[in-house]
Amino acid sequence: MSIAEVEQVLVVPTEKFHEIGQFQGFHDDVETYLNQLLTPEQMSFRPRDVMEKSPEFKQLxxxxxxxYKDDQGTQHVFQYVRGKGQGESRLHSKRSVGIGGHVSSEDAPDSDQDPFQQGMRRELEEEVSFHAPHEMVCAGLINxxxxxxxxxxxxxxxxxxxERPEVMPNEEDILDAGFRPVGDLLAKLEEFETWSSICLKTIYG
Structure with a gap:
């Protein structure tokens, strides 16, 4: 693979993250972190293969x-199993509640675009289809x-x-997908990747 073909992913300096306040697990003070991290001064695009081994940077x-909440008020969450075609090999066969992935330099070719929001939209469009009315809320950060x-x-x-539990996977490596009652997921935390386990315990536990 040539240098030009290496995926460039969005990163921020780990040092800046520590300066704002290092934490382990989940943190809900979104504005404090994102207002200082999602800036042109802190964000850069660097080769993914290098960044996967570089603790000096955090890939966002x-x-x-x-x-989804049903008529009885029971909270349900979309979950799935990561197949071998999913990007991060270290997470294969793990259950997950998170849809997303790396933000690429190709997500925001124009300087006036927000690369993070563009990348999130692309990841959602690639991985799942959903058309029901919905509200998107930034809940926190996970480290x-x-x-x-x-x-x-x-x-x-x-x-x-x-509003309706209608989310369909677009990729064949999103396996055993569907909405499950939160209580069922909390009872099987050991099946989930670490980020999902932390989110389930913190947000729904």
């Missing part, structure tokens, strides 16, 4: 959780420095509150 990952994957990533968690 949109992580969208679809939630896990205790795992190899987590040390080089920083998740931005969005809740997509959807």
């Amino acid at each position: 990952i949109p992580y969208v959780i679809f939630e 896990d420095d205790e795992s190899e994957v987590g040390r080089v990533h920083l998740g931005v968690v969005y809740l997509c509150k959807i």
